[in-house]
Structures are given as structure tokens and as C-alpha cells.
Amino acid sequence: MGEHRRVLEKGATGTLLPEASTATNDINKVRFEFVPYTGLWWDTAMHNTQKCPGIVKSFLLQSGVADDISHHDFFTMLLRPYLEHKKRNDRVYGGPQAPGIHKNAWKMPVLDVSKPFEFCSRPHLDVQSQPVGVNVNVCMSLVHYVLVQGLGVTKDWNRKAHDNASFVSCVHIRNVSHMSLGLISLLLHTCCEKAMIPANSGHLLLPLPSPDFNTQSPARIEYDSRLHVDTSMHLMQGASDSWPSTRASRPQTTGGSSTSTVPAFCSTPA
Numbered sequence: 001m002g003e004h005r006r007v008l009e010k011g012a013t014g015t016l017l018p019e020a021s022t023a024t025n026d027i028n029k030v031r032f033e034f035v036p037y038t039g040l041w042w043d044t045a046m047h048n049t050q051k052c053p054g055i056v057k058s059f060l061l062q063s064g065v066a067d068d069i070s071h072h073d074f075f076t077m078l079l080r081p082y083l084e085h086k087k088r089n090d091r092v093y094g095g096p097q098a099p100g101i102h103k104n105a106w107k108m109p110v111l112d113v114s115k116p117f118e119f120c121s122r123p124h125l126d127v128q129s130q131p132v133g134v135n136v137n138v139c140m141s142l143v144h145y146v147l148v149q150g151l152g153v154t155k156d157w158n159r160k161a162h163d164n165a166s167f168v169s170c171v172h173i174r175n176v177s178h179m180s181l182g183l184i185s186l187l188l189h190t191c192c193e194k195a196m197i198p199a200n201s202g203h204l205l206l207p208l209p210s211p212d213f214n215t216q217s218p219a220r221i222e223y224d225s226r227l228h229v230d231t232s233m234h235l236m237q238g239a240s241d242s243w244p245s246t247r248a249s250r251p252q253t254t255g256g257s258s259t260s261t262v263p264a265f266c267s268t269p270a
Contacts, residue, residue: 042117042119042138046116049116049117050116053111053114056144056147059150059186060111061190062186062190062229063077069109070108070110071108071110071143072092072094072107074143075092075142076091076092076095078146092106093105093106113141113143116141117138117140117141118139118141119136119137119139120136120137120138120139121134121137122135151179151182151183151186152181153179155178155211177211178211181221184221185221188221188223189223189224189228190229194228194230197223202223203221204220204221205219206218206219206221
């Protein structure tokens with residue numbers, strides 16, 4: 001905690017973050033606990049994050065899986081390419097083939113776990129393995145952990161030496177910027193019609209500084225038409241690169257019966 005506090009104190013000077021004033025005329029001064037060290041802050045953060053299931057649902061949509069997929073099926077799908085590449089026969093823990101109580105392990109659907117974070121406690125053991133206290137930890141859902149890494153937290157990881165360090169650490173402020181760009185990219189591929197997306201060469205530039213440590217280029221949102229949900233889900237029979245999204249379509253009716261679907265923003269192709 002002490003090291004974390006020193007990093008924040010150094011960062012406040014360069015980023016103009018507000019700092020608690022040390023000057024006072026009061027005879028008795030109440031010392032408030034640093035906010036991120038309080039239980040109320042963590043409880044509030046956990047409560048707020050569980051109100052955002054749409055991000056996980058968009059992630060599942062872009063991944064091309066059903067929104068009722070279980071944790072076991074999700075990680076089986078996620079690890080399959082790696083296991084096939086390594087030519088290994090390992091399986092994800094639990095599942096229908098597992099014996100006894102492990103048979104139902106991780107059967108809960110991904111979207112049923114709305115809380116990304118949970119507190120847990122475990123005994124703290126001394127060198128003689130005797131319990132001497134209790135450790136309290138903050139745990140994170142594995143699906144959310146995968147999602148957070150995919151949103152860009154790992155982009156700033158670097159093993160190259162910098163300022164006499166063995167690696168470049170990713171400061172929290174850059175993490176927030178990386179994840180913001182990742183969220184916009186995710187929503188661009190899953191919630192925006194293709195007709196709304198401007199012409200680009202794989203990046204949408206923003207008039208903002210990039211969070212990437214080793215670049216002076218503007219911030220950019222990554223876009224790949226192949227990852228757009230209408231392309232990946234083959235909803236437009238190969239014509240999706242030139243049509244708006246099928247979700248913007250309206251049914252064409254003849255005599256009260258629906259015959260076909262035409263995008264609302266363009267004419268029927270010849």
C-alpha cells in the first residue's frame with residue numbers, strides 16, 4: 001500500500017490531480033482515510049460494475065457464441081486453439097465428463113455472474129503453517145479477467161528495460177485510456193450500423209493523445225470489418241461489407257405477409 005501511495009503522490013504532480021491540503025487553522029483536524037483504501041469505496045465500485053452486463057454480452061456476441069453459454073463451455077472454446085496447437089488432450093476443469101461433484105462445476109451461464117468482483121477471506125499461516133490471522137482478498141471473475149485483458153490493459157506491457165527497470169509498468173491512468181478505446185472498439189463492432197462507421201484504414205483517429213507509451217501519434221480506435229457482428233455472423237449472405245446492418249432493416253410486406261427484408265437506409269441491390 002505504501003508503494004501504491006507514493007506512485008499516486010508522484011503522479012498527482014504531473015497530472016494536476018487534486019491533493020488533500022495539508023494547511024489548516026483548525027485546532028483539531030479530522031484525518032480522513034485515503035478513499036481507495038476504504039471498504040465503502042470498494043463496495044460502491046463492486047456494486048456499480050455489476051450494473052454493466054451489456055459489455056459482457058457484447059463480448060459474447062462478437063465472439064459468436066450464445067448468450068447463455070456456460071463458464072465451462074466458454075473456457076473450452078477459449079482454450080481449444082491453444083490445446084490443438086500444442087497437441088495436448090487436456091480439458092477444462094469440470095463439465096459433463098467429470099466425476100462426482102465436479103460434474104456440475106462451472107455450469108452456471110456466464111451472464112448469470114453479474115458481479116465482476118467478490119471479497120474472499122482465507123487463513124494466514126506462519127512459517128510453521130499455524131494460523132495467525134485472516135487474509136482478505138479481492139477476487140475477479142475469470143470471464144471478466146479475460147475481457148479486461150482483451151480491452152487493452154496488456155497493450156502497455158513491455159519487457160524492454162526502461163529507466164533502470166526490468167519492465168515498463170502500466171500506470172493506472174494509461175490503463176483507463178487503453179480500456180476506454182477497447183470499449184469503444186467493442187461497441188463499434190457490435191452496436192453500430194456499418195453505414196455509421198466512416199471510411200478508415202483499420203483505425204479511427206481521435207484528437208487525443210495516445211495512451212501507448214512509445215508513440216506520439218493520436219489515440220486510435222481499432223476497426224476491422226471482418227469482426228463486425230454482421231460479417232462474423234454471416235447475416236447478410238456475403239454482402240455485409242456494402243450494406244448497413246440487418247438490425248436496421250424493415251420487413252417488406254405484400255398483402256399483409258412478410259416477404260423479404262430490405263435495409264432501411266439503402267435501396268434494394270440489383
